[in-house]
Amino acid sequence: MRRFKKFSVALTLLLLPYPIATNMFLDMAIAEQPDSNVTTQADVTPDVAKYLNNPAKEPKLPNQILTRLLQKRIKYVFVLFNENHSFDNEYGTLPGVNGLYSDGQKPREPAKTPGFTQTYTDVNGLTVKVQPFRLGPEQNSSVVDSVDHSHTGLANKLHVVNGKPQMDQFASDEYNRFASRGGTANIARGKQFAQLVMSHIDCDTIPFFWKWASRFTVFDNIFATEDTPSTPNAIAILAGQAGETQWVKHGANGQSYTVGSHTGTTQGVPIVNDPQPFYGSQFDTTINNRQPAGANESYADNNIATNLTFASLPLTFQGRTIQSVLAGNKNPLFDLPDIQQDISYIQKQRTEPVNWRWYQEGYDLEPTDTNGVASHNAYVSHHNGAQYFGYIANTPEVSKNLRGLNDFFTDVAQDSLPKGGVFYIRGGYNNQQGLKPAITNPNTPADEIAAINAAKSGDDDHPGYTDRQLSEAMAARVINAIASNPKLWQQSAIIITYDESDGFYDHVPPRILSYGPDGLPLSRGVRVPLILISPYARTHAVSHVEGDHNSVIETINTIFGLPPLASLPDEAQALAAGNSPQFNQYGPPGFQQRYLGPRDINSPITDSLLSGFDPKRLLGISPPLPASFAKIPESVVNTLPHYGGKGCQAIGITPEDQRQGIVNPIPAGFNPLPSTYPAANH
Template identity: 60%
Template sequence: MTAFPAGAQSRIVTAQPPSADKETARYFIDPATENSPARDKIIQLLRKRVKYVFVIFNENESFDHEYGTFPGANGLYSNGQKPRDAAHTPGFVQSYTDPATGTRVSVRPFRLGPAQNATVLDSVDHSHKALARKLDVTGGVARMDGFAQAEFSGKSGPAKTKAQIARGREFANLVMSYLDCDTIPFFWRYANRFTLFDNIFATEDTPSTPNAIAMIAGQAGETQWVKHGPSGHNGAMTGTINGDSYSGTGAMQGVPVVNDPNPYWGSQFTPPNAAPEPTSPHENYGKHGDGPYNISTNLTFATVPLTAMGSGIRKTLSGDRHPEQNQADIRHDIPAIAASGHAPVAWRWYQNGYDHEPTDPPGVATHDHFVAHHEGPQYFGYLADNTIARTSLKGLGDFFHDVAHDALPAGGGIIYIRGGLGNIDGMKVPIQNPDFPAKLTPSDVKAIRDAKGGDDDHPSYADRQISEAMNARVINAIASNPKLWSQSAIVITYDESDGYYDHVPPRILSYGPDGLPLSRGVRVPLLVISPYARAHVVSHAEGDHNAVIETIEDIFGLRPLASLPDEKAALKAGDSPRFNKFGPPGFHQRHLGPRDINSPVTDSLLSAFDPKRLAGTAPILPGSYAMIPTDVVASLPHYGGQGCQRIGMTPEDVRQGINTRIPAGFNTLPATLPQYNHPAP
């Protein structure tokens, strides 16, 4: 894996193959023909042009699962410049032992499309322990060859009944599947027209919550672990959540966060005089077995919303109802941020279901679409328990209202957008083949639509085209407003991989108190859309969610989290025998915290921006170039299932004449429709 030095833009950005789309060809500027201005110059130009950064933060997709055959990207069959065979693709051929036959079964990547109703698949295992098995780190290097075996072992269960073995087989196959532009044509269209990043990873080798936290903090509690140890707090419980009443005392999960606990704020541990935060009616707030409750301890380290408070930090933190508890690990950060003299930067976190949505009854916020463990800011008391800061937390419908009514923060801001368990547009899963995996009954179709109506791309509950439609509506809302579009940069990215196969080994930067790899996780997609973006290119800049944070800091002039006194001290303390012992012999824990300072290990997203567009010597990309017609967005399946043809793209496997084989009797929904799992002999 190549780490490119900061500023080497011409080396880390390459052109995609020539486009059949005339409009894309019109705006394409070959990066090989451009000089690369100094990093500081790019930042200077961005600060003049970009006032709003929008982060559409989707759920649970690996890069190879969605873009593994995207032309010009480092994917399953090509390094982006030339074809690559299976022998030189880590983990391309995987195997598991089938106890029914006693043989090793080989699995390799295969394409799913409209004939397999590929807009809906089931979620694979993305627990922290399973992800470690999938990476299969040996000698400090991830071999990427444990995906199929981890799925089979985890899903077939200890008893290994015929039904369990059948389930394990289906998941061992499913984890190696991939999609293309026939299934997610909008996402591919954006990647074709703007800048696709193919070397961005999950910050943590974990499920969603730690990476939702990392999107604003660059970590999931590593500095809190260094300062206070890994154990969660004990606390008094009160109240009723989802029909369960709580009293007495109990233990919370500790740090770093490696599972999907719900936030402390809004849980049964929340003090009675705290600012009220919503709960999710579909999530578990109780125990898993004999362990602690499914609640995170209160998080107390620095975040982008904290540094964004700037010179107004003391005024904003005056709304904190429990400052002694909530500000325990930012006491030195606060005066450092205040002394910067930087004017406050507004921020918003819009998440489906947080408050009243258009699908709710009048005056009643059901929170039916809300996934509490995806709401990053709700884990931090100085934000969620703060009567001033928490006004930045809103629902998805609020975003569209605010754009339409010119109610976004005046003068610019940092805007995060997340979907949820349902969608607010009344869209239903498109069943493109009623005969797959067998002739679907009305109850089968109902089961699929009841389970998969979400809009954040999470395989557990979302449909991919409903999800890309939500993304398109967000982009259309911004791009249809000329003033807003001219001041915007939009990032589309994901929290983690869901555990789906990807072939690129992440750099192993840290280990947790359980001795498992902590950072980084599996590669995820990331796109940058802006009037100042490079068109029709792929950036190979290496990073994780810290790349998003660093770019935000560059644009708004915020102090890097890793440079703040409390975080800097913890980062230094982490590289010590006390913490190095959790890694292999000789390993140094140099990254137990944020890494949002540019280095060969972690880059920003600056390579997405075209120097000529920023300088005004080349035309900016018009809003119309980003927009997809409203009727097309609303019509499912998108482009009638002919996405590749309609957007003029040829996936790499098709270009090379590679025909993959779908396993006989394969079921894409082994958990949703288990009755169609291929039976064991």
């Protein structure tokens, strides 16, 4: 009875004056326990200490109260969706997280860290060992090549034995994918990639990202939804899946097309590679409202995705207007058959529509284009998850929400963003400032600098074509734009996260939830970074809740009162049908396919990001964090290298390996650019 009374009283907190709410909060704290999933980072700096609320001394609010508070405080959710880094690769030495050398509370020995010591057998029959090592400014750590993140390669790296990933084949996969081709050059390249895959960086390379991770809440147990490259996870950030329910309904095969001189079969579902969206491809016969194609992308006839027809957030965003909006779809028999029950269900819920936009560099006219014509040179079309859905791409009232990156900055500057909503922001192959990559090693040969400048000016953080500091600079411009607008900042939650790991080493085994039609692990993939920034976020905190991109969806559902995708009738039916002998056969004996679809309903395997919000700030007991706490001065943003290559010193963080006095074992003759600058391969 006492707990029920506390709960009932707490529901009125939002309506009460500050002193009364404070007293009631303290009273409620007697009954409620702290959130055991949240801990404080080590070594709080003075600029952070004045805003710090120790999570061990704050009660965990009941979900109903937390939901009410969030729905009152947060009106804008911004998802800064970056590319291709594992958690350990970027934050493995951030103090307080489950990283390479510590469990977050105490040091951990290498022998107790899965995959810490990797081995492979070279062409001479010798066993070669590789362990994690730090890349810093001395190695031009802001620019590295991309490692193997193919679906097959990632499955090799996980090395699932008896249902549990061993995380011990990262180096072996990299070495063998080149050395198996034979020849001195391939063997040398394989050796370099086997080392590169085990590298990690810290605040000397990405000081802005580390600063936000230290000042706000970093999540250290979030994984890629799919054990695949980028496209499936770009789809999953919206849908919580990459086509599993469509596979259950229609099988895995694609469709055959002949249009003009082009003949091919689309890649089926679930999507496990990086095919191009059907809409905008050579098989799309749309004339009006046609979607763009990336100018620097591969549109081979065998590299086009099947039109996706399952539910996503842009479907539930329509709310009570869904039937009238989708009445404008140009090909309903092709785009809408698998969501008919969903449409009726969403319409009956009568929820208010949620504004949304997907801003991606190069989608339309950008400042880097000439003569007022959109070149789409910066557009990485296989990263635009929204374009893969026919009911988005082929419904003008919905597709109008797909825009270019500069449109975001213009909309914020002109105060023309919709009033509240969800906004996705993505970079691309270029950077709009025309900046060159940060060369931090003064001894870099001129021809290597030329190769770097020619290949690595992108800003979405994808190894291979981007510079990490150009990428964090783009993120800083986005966050500065939001923080410079009081109306936006005061009502915002900013989520920085990644699609997948690029195949870089991470030591935390993901939970294997499903297998695909190829018999390989499908979900989940390697752990990825996630940071929550908000005036109502916890400061200097680590959340250890488990999840994937469904966690982002679940958070959006909570804030905007949306039905979970997994609860929609078409998806729920497919989820139930997937757990059957027809689909269980693709997993090991006894495995049940319980998760062939979205899983955005709160459960122990997929939690939301709500633990990253501070109860005292939401209740008004502690003041919201000021916008200045998130901003990076423009003079710093635009000066490369950031902080002169001494970012850790500038932001006051000592990485965990340095805290423990660990010597950095950089392999002799290491080359971080085995493909971009093969002349240095030895």
